[in-house]
Amino acid sequence: MELRQLEYFVAVAEEANFTRAAERVHISQSGVSAQIRALEHELGMPLIDRAARRAALTAAGSAALPHARAALAAADAVRKAVDEVAGVTRGALAVGMVSGCTVTPFFDALAAFHRAHPGVALRLFEDDSARLLAQVRSGRADLALVGLPDGVPGDLGGLAVTAERLVAAVPEDHPLARRQGTTLAELLSHPLVCMPPGTGIRAVLDRACAEQGLHPEITLEAAAPPAVADLARLGLGVGVLSESMVRPPLTAVPITDATGPAVLALVWSRAPNPALDRLVRELCRAFGKRQAHSGEDGEEE
Template identity: 60%
Template sequence: MDLRQLEYFVAVAEERNFTRAAERVHISQSGVSAQIRQLERELGAELFDRSGRVARLTVAGKAALEHARAALAAAAAVGQAVGEVTDVIRGRLAVGMVVGCTVTPLFEALAAFRHAHPGVELALTENGSDRLAADVRDGVLDLALLGAAGEPPQGLRSHVVVREPLVAVVPPGHSLAGHPGATLREVTAYPLVCMPRGTGLRGVLDQACAAAGITAPIALEAGAPDAIADLAARGLGVGLLSESMAPRYAERLTALPLTDVTTPGLLALVWRDTRSPAVRELLAQCRRTFSRP
């Protein structure tokens, strides 16, 4: 067997689909299938159950997966160790960001990192925060920018880059528009327009409603602040945004602090370890860009 076969095996195991795995490793599906068939012949066991639409690991496949990941990590570590002593960083970094992310400092950090370390392949994926945290724990992602309610996810190292309260936004003429603030119960008397599950702001809303025994009347979900603002401005519901998002829509919407919701929404960088020089360098670049005024 060779490292290429192990890479394809891990890709199919993580993607649970031969087509997506082929796209990930940049070869044809038939090429991935052929290499895994060869690996199975060498091991004397089938690694995947191909009877359904999803490629599921067999018992043998499950037994092999962690060893395959370890072998790939060891091979990468060899290159990284050499790179450290020659001041060259190489390899691949898998980065995740929460769905609907438009945080410019992250993009600036990735661009600066790519310019400084062209030998590192960057892969960027978007997902819900719970999935991102799980992928970092499992080693699928090296680093992720995710949302959380109150505190970063447990079991991971983290750096909070934003910590701020949830606010409601309403158009002029709305019955709440003249109020200096609003309670959760007052806001949930109206249809809501908010972020989807898996985002930090939605986590804040869900936690607050559960604590108050309120069922949130969510009318519409949108992953981008601009979409939430546009929908709220058209009277389709009370919008829910973070405190720093609201001022950009001040000409169309009035922001109302939620006076009884004290849990902040977070954006945090999370990672599992910093043994990789590439992870350390990207973290350092992220900290620099996020600390700029």
């Protein structure tokens, strides 16, 4: 029996719905269902009646619920007691993010951390990825959400959140919109709209062009992906973005020979810091990922 199984069970019991419970604990609905079935198998009794439209408790589920809540409360009390000794409940953390960031799990994790540890002051600021990396390395920032042309740097703690290919973002009436893909050479025959140097997407584009001896001429630059998309939508140039950044009415056309992915990652200082460790765990939970490159002790969640 695991604490996360009890957490998912309590979430389903209180939400009376597997979908809402999954959103609450930040994992997939199938993941919640599988963990509760594992718990039911271990206990030898069904806890949730799945036949009704609402996820209702069985008699065994009703009997188990207060004890599950008590177990979670006890575990939380243990964490808080240790955190108090370790100094997690006070202090300050400087957290950076790429300009124009709209990554919901990132904000959810910051909010959850603030609720759990109101004594830790969070300072949130925006900058480009290159400067954010430099600030984490220098200690001026504790953690940052950055775009990278490669994986997480080995000298920092880190967690890759997404890795996506570059695409050309064009309106539906653009000649490229009818193509299944385009090459860098073809792309460079059009005016380009891209993010500035220092951003992960620009680094991927510049590297891919350099490998082929190409020299991109950027007509317009914008620091935030939505601004690049708007400029492309207005016909001022072909936008260069990662795949998930392109929304209708724009069409995403794969750049077939720009194979290096644009990586969105969390990076953090390896210096011992109990408050930062707790924030990293909250972020890993929000993104539904196990902690990687965690620090000197190599511990994973």
